[in-house]
Amino acid sequence: MATQTKATEPIATMRSGTQLPTEPAHHKRRVVKFNVYCAPLDERGANPLYNAKYDGDTSKLACTDSASYLTGSPYVLIDADTKAELARANFQAYTKVSVWRDGTRNLHALTPITIRDDVKKIALFIANDSYRSRRQYPLFPFDLPDSASTTINIFEIRTDLVLDFCDVNTLGAAPDTNSLKKAPSHTDEYFGFLTGDMWRKISHEFHNEVGTLCPIESISRPLLKGHPAHIPPESSLANVSSTRPAQIPRLPDQSENPQTHSGPVTGPYASGTPTTPRGGTGAPPQLSTKDGVETLSNVDWTAVLSPIYEAGAGSRSLDAFEVHIPLLQIKLTFAERSFANAINSSNDTNVRDAIRRTSPGTFAAILKAMWRLHINTVALSSSWRPMLGSRLHKMGTALDVARFDDDDEDIHFALHNNGKNDRGKPFPKGAGGSKMAAFYRELTSDSHIQAGAVYTPWVNWVRPHDSHMHVTAKDNADE
Ligand SMILES: [Zn+2]
Structure with missing residues (x-):
């Protein structure tokens, strides 16, 4: 904003220091960073959580032979109140991490996104749901705090291993479905789970x-x-x-396996x-x-x-x-x-x-x-x-x-x-x-x-x- 006066301007327009227009009262610079941890393999004993829960039962394997990754898949961050798009990009290359005690996960660390002052709540669309004509299930609607930087960790995970994951990683109670929860002992860090049930909701029929x-x-x-x-x-x-x-x-009924x-x-x-x-x-x-x-x-x-x-x-x-x-x-x-x-x-x-x-x-x-x-x-x-x-x-x-x-x-x-x-x-x-x-x-x-x-x-x-x-x-x- 111009605060200098030119010499040619009438003296009457000059302002004293106390009359200068001020910056907006409270300008927040908020940056949000998503880390998407794809599901680990559970075959061949690769996932200690699966092993502990199912003890050698191979009939319940879900993530076999080709580890999950999202490279090239589109995602969109929206203002959850107005539905306006705040950012749109494709997932880029991943790195491998093994710190979450359920095997090796492919991590997509998204480019940090700066959020405008007027945006209060954000949400994410990924894969099919990022196409405008298919959108149906905003992921993790979240009231963004005033902190300068917020990190959101999303764990893709089998629905049946969520509680075990929280347990071994001392995360406390699991967040509600499609919600984020503050990570214990980390300020400005939140986490949530992208389960198979949620994938069904975001995938197009x-x-x-x-x-x-x-x-x-x-x-x-x-x-x-x-x-x-x-x-x-x-x-x-x-x-x-x-x-x-x-x-x-009609096929014969299986021995019941819930x-x-x-x-x-x-x-x-x-x-x-x-x-x-x-x-x-x-x-x-x-x-x-x-x-x-x-x-x-x-x-x-x-x-x-x-x-x-x-x-x-x-x-x-x-x-x-x-x-x-x-x-x-x-x-x-x-x-x-x-x-x-x-x-x-x-x-x-x-x-x-x-x-x-x-x-x-x-x-x-x-x-x-x-x-x-x-x-x-x-x-x-x-x-x-x-x-x-x-x-x-x-x-x-x-x-x-x-x-x-x-x-x-x-x-x-x-x-x-x-x-x-x-x-x-x-x-x-x-x-x-x-x-x-x-x-x-x-x-x-x-x-x-x-x-x-x-x-x-x-x-x-x-x-x-x-x-x-x-x-x-x-x-x-x-x-
Ligand atoms: Zn194929």
Whole structure:
């Protein structure tokens, strides 16, 4: 603020020292610094808290083989009262720390953020929730104190280990869900827990957006020589939206295990009552054959994917199960423990919660490639998962493929290399390897799939893809 007067100004405007305008009465410079400690692995005895609680029981493992990190994932700090954005960035590289007595955690120390005077309460959005169109669950709404510098430690953790963590780290009682608590013996330091139950709340459910993300289309393929065309059931051609898929088998009840099992994995039709999928135009799909090419037109992905998005309601079972797609005459099998991370890191997440947080673009691309290549079964080993590896599965854009079968041509192929000499090398020779190469070509040329983001145990290998193919869809959120 200008306080000097120029010589040319009339004398009457001069002010004495006591009349000078003053600075705002109380100018606070407040800086907040977040440390996000990602969940530690709990397999192979890596997590003393897991070991102490479950004593060798491997059925409840959640964080296995690929430690959690958030590099590249977006985050937004907001004014919790006005919803205005105060800062937006992506998580940067992490460092490894082992001071919290539950193994090794990947630590993202965020760039300190200066908070304006008028802001009283702050909150954080991360991952899917940082997109404006998806925001639903502000993390850790917090009345920022007047201190010059406040540090907030966020621990990503399995819901069932929160109390044990507080105990071994002498943090006292745990803060309430989605709250911060002052750290004992540290002024200006607070902490809170990002649990699997909270990940479920901040992760986007895609199942109502299939029609937007995957428009109705026609697909075609060469007929297989020496094999008759597979005509989909009359009902799925006449009106696919009322098709009743083959029943998903009820699985035997597990010995009761409150953390991981609460009933069999079933589809929407296992009770015998078909439901009508949302969306669609009502125009039935048409199958036509001409000059050795089979064409399926009016493929409405909302209807096609419906059996997938309806499967697993209420079930926390980690058993393998199948979903049938009648129009395409394809079977997806979800391998045993496909949802272990989502379910074991939470108290409530069920199989359907995990599937609905997985993008339809990835499912549609895989199904389309399968149909075009006459592959009738694919085994998937992972979909949405909150506390393993990179942001891709956390944000629900990825699926992992472990195996495929083409029964007509008697080609059965497990996506598993023979160790490090195969990494980055061409696909194996033979019928299986050729089909694998074709599968890869189909996926990498699909408009739903993110460029360069199909990783295999051979071509385009990146750690840790020795035993599955990872497929990432583009994310069509608002930013
Ligand atoms: Zn993956």
